[in-house]
Amino acid sequence: MIARILAGERELFHELIRPYERGLYVAAYSIVQHEADAEDIAQEAVIKAYKGLKHFRGDAKFSTWLMAITLNEARSRYRQTKGEQLDSLDDREEAQGDYTPSVLADWRYIPSELLERKELRQALQEAIAQLSPEYREVLIMRDVRGMSISETAAATGANEGLVRVRLFRARLTMQKLLAPQLAPKQRGLMGWLTRKAGGR
C-alpha cells in the first residue's frame, strides 16, 4: 500500500493509518497526560509520517515506525511543558529502587465488564499517571497496544534489556498501587464493585 501511496494514490494513506490512530492517541496521552495535547500530538505524528513516508525503509513495521514518531512528538511536548528530560535515567540509576508487589492473601478475578464503571477506569488511569513517563511508555506499548518486546524497543529507542526492566517495574508498580484497592476484602466503592462482580 505504501508503494501505491508514493506512486500517487495518496488517499490510501487514510486507510493505512486508520488501524493505529487510537493507539497513537493513547501513547501520546500516556506521556503528556493531557487530552487536547495528546490529540494534537497524534495529528502531528500522522502528518509527519505522511510527509516522511518515502523515508520509511520497511525494516520495522509501519505501525512501529508511526509509534516511534508519535513518542518523539510526545516527549518533545512533555519537555516543553514540564521542562524535564525523558530518558535521563541510565542503567545504573535504573538498577536502584525497591520493586516489591502488594502481598495479598487472595485475589478474586475482576471481569473486564466492570470497565463499564467509571470508578474502575479512573483507578487504572490514576495508577498509570503515577508511573514515570519512561515506565508508562513501555507499559502502554506492551500491555495496552500488545506490541512485542522488540517492537517496544524499536518504538521507544531503548534496548530490549532496558524495556524488560522498565516493564517489570511498571507492572509491579501497577499491582502495588491497584491490588490493595481492588482486592475483595477492600471496603468502599472498589471493594463493592469487586464483591458485586464476585457475587458476594
Place this chain on the structure above:
Amino acid sequence: MKIDCKHVWAQVSDYIDGSVTPEVREAIERHLAHCRYCSAVMDSTRNILVLLGDERTFEIPVNFGERLHSRLQETMDATEPGE
C-alpha cells in the same frame, strides 16, 4: 530448583510474557501451587494487565478520528507524500 517468594516476584513479568526458561517456569509453578500469597500476586498482576489491555480503559475524545482525518486531508491536499 527451588525458589522463594522474592524470586517469584522478580520473575512475575517475564513469567507472564512466557520468557522464563522451562526450568524456572516449573519452579515458579511448583511454588505457586502451595503459596497463596504469590498466587494472589501473580493473579492480580495478570488481571490488572488484562484490564489495561481492554479498549474500554482508555476513552478517546469524541470525534477524534474525524478531526485527525480532516487535518490530514488538508495536508494531503497541499503536499505530495514524502515531500
